[in-house]
Amino acid sequence: MNTVYAATFRTAHLQTTLESGAEFERKRAMARSESSPIKIILGSSSMARKEILAEMGYEFTVVVSVPTAEIDEKSIRKDKPEDLVMALAEAKAEAIRSRLQSAGQLNPTTLLITADTVVVYKGSIREKPSSKEEAREFIKGYSGSHAEVVGSVLISNLKTGIRKGGWDRAEVYFHDIPDEVIDNLIEEGITFNVAGGLMLEHPLTLPFVEAVVGATDTVMGLSKALTEKLIWEAQQQ
Numbered sequence: 001m002n003t004v005y006a007a008t009f010r011t012a013h014l015q016t017t018l019e020s021g022a023e024f025e026r027k028r029a030m031a032r033s034e035s036s037p038i039k040i041i042l043g044s045s046s047m048a049r050k051e052i053l054a055e056m057g058y059e060f061t062v063v064v065s066v067p068t069a070e071i072d073e074k075s076i077r078k079d080k081p082e083d084l085v086m087a088l089a090e091a092k093a094e095a096i097r098s099r100l101q102s103a104g105q106l107n108p109t110t111l112l113i114t115a116d117t118v119v120v121y122k123g124s125i126r127e128k129p130s131s132k133e134e135a136r137e138f139i140k141g142y143s144g145s146h147a148e149v150v151g152s153v154l155i156s157n158l159k160t161g162i163r164k165g166g167w168d169r170a171e172v173y174f175h176d177i178p179d180e181v182i183d184n185l186i187e188e189g190i191t192f193n194v195a196g197g198l199m200l201e202h203p204l205t206l207p208f209v210e211a212v213v214g215a216t217d218t219v220m221g222l223s224k225a226l227t228e229k230l231i232w233e234a235q236q237q
Helices: 011-017 024-036 047-055 081-102 134-140 179-188 216-220 224-234
Strands: 039-042 110-121 123-127 146-157 163-174 208-214
Touching: 011 039, 011 123, 011 179, 039 047, 047 208, 047 216, 047 224, 081 110, 081 146, 081 163, 110 134, 110 224, 134 179, 146 216
Parallel strands: 039 110
Antiparallel strands: 110 123, 110 146, 146 163, 163 208
């Protein structure tokens, strides 16, 4: 691999990267969350995002939009992945805010977190695979190659109407992934729930990750550093 990537996380350290820092993040955020009346809603059903936000020390409830009923994600198209993930996070936020308002559950002391992630492979934007054939094509493409993950975070202050958003990116390099592993991932069905069919932390995937350039939490769906920054900004008058 090119020496420009010499400082990347190697496979031997990747599991440690995924697991370490949780206690530090929890303590760092706990003092702020305990002293603040702000409530947090995570607008995502993603298990990885829920785990990341919990690691950061925040207590939160989960409210998700129903894409087929509230958001036609396929109708939201952008040429640039950064623009697409921001537009989708905005659409999710608006759908959830409207539903809460209609139900009389719009708590003004609430921050709503929405996010979206896509994978970019050879210049092509990849969202969740829609079939086994597409999932297989996605994962076989990553084998012995690399892909870029672009993820957005949007914080909506439901009291002030202020919205603060941004995006982060990371690159993932893979060793050759055996066909048997690809078959098992597809049969398990997890690939259909994640952008590009790429679930970095999955025990079948992790051994074949050569390096990550950027933050692993960005690849998993929620950048900790970006989320912390935007939560703070969204509370400023």
